[in-house]
Amino acid sequence: MERGGDQSRPARVVIIGAGLSGLTAGRRVMERFRALRRPVELLVLEARDRVGGVIWTDRFDGFTVECGPDSFITNKPWALDLCHQLGLGDQLIETDAGRRRSFVVRGGKLAPVPEGFVLMAPHRLSPILTSPILSWRGRIRFLMDLLIPRRDDDGEESLASFVRRRLGREALDRLVQPLVAGIYTADPNDLSLKATLPQFLAMEREHRSLILAGWRESRRKGPRALELRASGARYGMFVSLAPGMDALPNALAAALPEGSVQLETAVRRVSRNEPDSNWLVELLDGPAIEADAVVLATEAHVAARLLDAQDPALAHQLRAIPYASSVIVNVGYRRDQISHPLDGFGVVVPAVEGRSILAASFLSVKFPSRAPAGTVCIRVFLGGAMDPGKIDLDDDAVKGIVERELAELLGATGEPLFCRISRHPRAMPQYNLGHLDRVAAIRRCLSRYNRLYLAGVAYDGVGIPDCVHAASTTADQLVDALTKAAANAA
Numbered sequence: 001m002e003r004g005g006d007q008s009r010p011a012r013v014v015i016i017g018a019g020l021s022g023l024t025a026g027r028r029v030m031e032r033f034r035a036l037r038r039p040v041e042l043l044v045l046e047a048r049d050r051v052g053g054v055i056w057t058d059r060f061d062g063f064t065v066e067c068g069p070d071s072f073i074t075n076k077p078w079a080l081d082l083c084h085q086l087g088l089g090d091q092l093i094e095t096d097a098g099r100r101r102s103f104v105v106r107g108g109k110l111a112p113v114p115e116g117f118v119l120m121a122p123h124r125l126s127p128i129l130t131s132p133i134l135s136w137r138g139r140i141r142f143l144m145d146l147l148i149p150r151r152d153d154d155g156e157e158s159l160a161s162f163v164r165r166r167l168g169r170e171a172l173d174r175l176v177q178p179l180v181a182g183i184y185t186a187d188p189n190d191l192s193l194k195a196t197l198p199q200f201l202a203m204e205r206e207h208r209s210l211i212l213a214g215w216r217e218s219r220r221k222g223p224r225a226l227e228l229r230a231s232g233a234r235y236g237m238f239v240s241l242a243p244g245m246d247a248l249p250n251a252l253a254a255a256l257p258e259g260s261v262q263l264e265t266a267v268r269r270v271s272r273n274e275p276d277s278n279w280l281v282e283l284l285d286g287p288a289i290e291a292d293a294v295v296l297a298t299e300a301h302v303a304a305r306l307l308d309a310q311d312p313a314l315a316h317q318l319r320a321i322p323y324a325s326s327v328i329v330n331v332g333y334r335r336d337q338i339s340h341p342l343d344g345f346g347v348v349v350p351a352v353e354g355r356s357i358l359a360a361s362f363l364s365v366k367f368p369s370r371a372p373a374g375t376v377c378i379r380v381f382l383g384g385a386m387d388p389g390k391i392d393l394d395d396d397a398v399k400g401i402v403e404r405e406l407a408e409l410l411g412a413t414g415e416p417l418f419c420r421i422s423r424h425p426r427a428m429p430q431y432n433l434g435h436l437d438r439v440a441a442i443r444r445c446l447s448r449y450n451r452l453y454l455a456g457v458a459y460d461g462v463g464i465p466d467c468v469h470a471a472s473t474t475a476d477q478l479v480d481a482l483t484k485a486a487a488n489a490a
């Protein structure tokens with residue numbers, strides 16, 4: 001008997017992975033079943049000893065340090081809505097409005113990212129033309145964007161090729177590469193523009209020139225006008241949670257039925273014997289679990305391993321999504337140990353500068369409650385697709401690099417108050433050229449199975465709001481499939 005159609009017992013849904021995606025999917029499944037007044041048995045199986053996946057907060061001595069994400073954007077509403085639904089609305093905190101700008105390293109020194117320059121859209125021209133970041137030749141090439149025709153070829157283009165074509169190589173190397181690396185930890189020569197930042201393709205299609213598009217957007221009246229003066233990222237649109245980012249996965253887990261989240265429960269295989277039979281979820285340690293429906297909410301390379309025996313072709317496609325590894329180092333100093341005024345939210349480092357870090361975010365400037373008065377917390381990023389060896393360095397080597405770089409860039413002196421190193425091996429999927437086709441191929445393979453789903457950061461957007469949205473949509477599809485199976489069986 002196909003269990004999905006058997007109404008005499010609750011449907012059993014197994015979700016593998018208790019990161020943001022798995023927990024969001026679990027919550028939505030429960031919400032839908034409650035609304036349908038149908039019983040469901042939910043299990044969320046997590047390999048680690050905590051929920052949250054890459055979202056991970058550490059608290060000590062008055063510091064609240066983020067070992068993974070530190071904030072999320074609100075112009076995509078899904079994560080913000082989820083926080084309100086979970087009762088976290090009054091815990092949301094905004095970035096300090098007085099210092100919404102960032103720096104970029106030029107010749108070993110910090111220069112402000114020109115006001116109005118957001119990722120690669122210049123909303124104001126004069127700050128770029130007067131900034132020391134681009135040479136005169138670079139500025140003239142940048143202005144040529146006003147004259148360069150649209151690309152009429154429909155083929156997929158890398159982010160680097162797009163920026164070189166429109167704004168010139170210097171703008172790519174000195175501004176766009178470091179700003180984008182901060183989000184995707186990616187090599188822009190491989191990154192698919194269509195899969196990551198399609199809004200810039202749309203700008204070219206609609207306005208031809210990025211400068212014109214930015215100028216027209218900034219002329220539009222409305223509350224966003226002020227935001228367009230920000231530099232680097234639209235910091236006014238980012239929020240965090242007062243207790244720390246892990247408040248979100250913790251609240252999600254608390255909203256699930258007691259006992260449904262099982263920690264230290266690693267899955268090793270997902271398979272089924274007959275096309276319509278139930279799924280068998282085999283654990284690394286413990287008896288196998290039979291499930292009516294399964295969501296794999298792990299990294300794509302883990303999903304590949306779990307599905308290898310069931311479908312080698314699907315596993316091959318999943319494995320083809322490359323991942324980058326990164327290291328986040330939270331370091332604390334007394335304020336008087338750092339000579340730089342820290343009058344911004346952080347600094348990004350172009351690869352052409354040849355330094356050993358990707359960026360340093362001034363966490364306690366962005367969110368002052370993160371460190372006690374008289375101290376600062378700085379988050380340093382190392383590794384990524386362009387510097388893959390950093391994940392293998394030992395703690396002493398990482399600490400040495402961080403202290404040296406912060407001494408040279410920010411004038412940090414003396415022993416830090418603390419240095420917390422968090423490694424994220426193969427945690428960030430790379431949406432490289434061909435990503436959208438690869439995801440479409442994965443979906444085609446997956447459509448051969450009923451009641452088997454994928455969720456997570458690997459497929460439809462890397463940000464926290466994207467993950468929330470995709471996981472909720474997946475849960476809806478699962479519940480619809482189970483209710484349809486039940487209706488057919490009745």
Ligand SMILES: Cc1cc2nc3c(=O)[nH]c(=O)nc-3n(C[C@H](O)[C@H](O)[C@H](O)COP(=O)(O)OP(=O)(O)OC[C@H]3O[C@@H](n4cnc5c(N)ncnc54)[C@H](O)[C@@H]3O)c2cc1C
Pocket residue numbers: 016017018019020021022045046047048051052053054055068069070071072073265266267268297298299302326328424427428455456457458461462463464465467
């Ligand atoms: C270093 C870093 C910084 C980031 N910063 C930001 C940011 O500031 N803002 C933002 O919007 N986004 C950020 N992101 C992206 C954001 O973190 C993700 O969008 C989101 O948190 C991913 O959640 P997930 O559940 O899909 O994946 P994950 O968090 O990776 O969760 C997957 C889970 O599956 C579990 N698992 C793996 N294998 C098994 C197994 N065999 N059995 C059982 N469980 C298993 C893992 O232990 C993990 O808990 C960042 C990502 C990284 C890597």
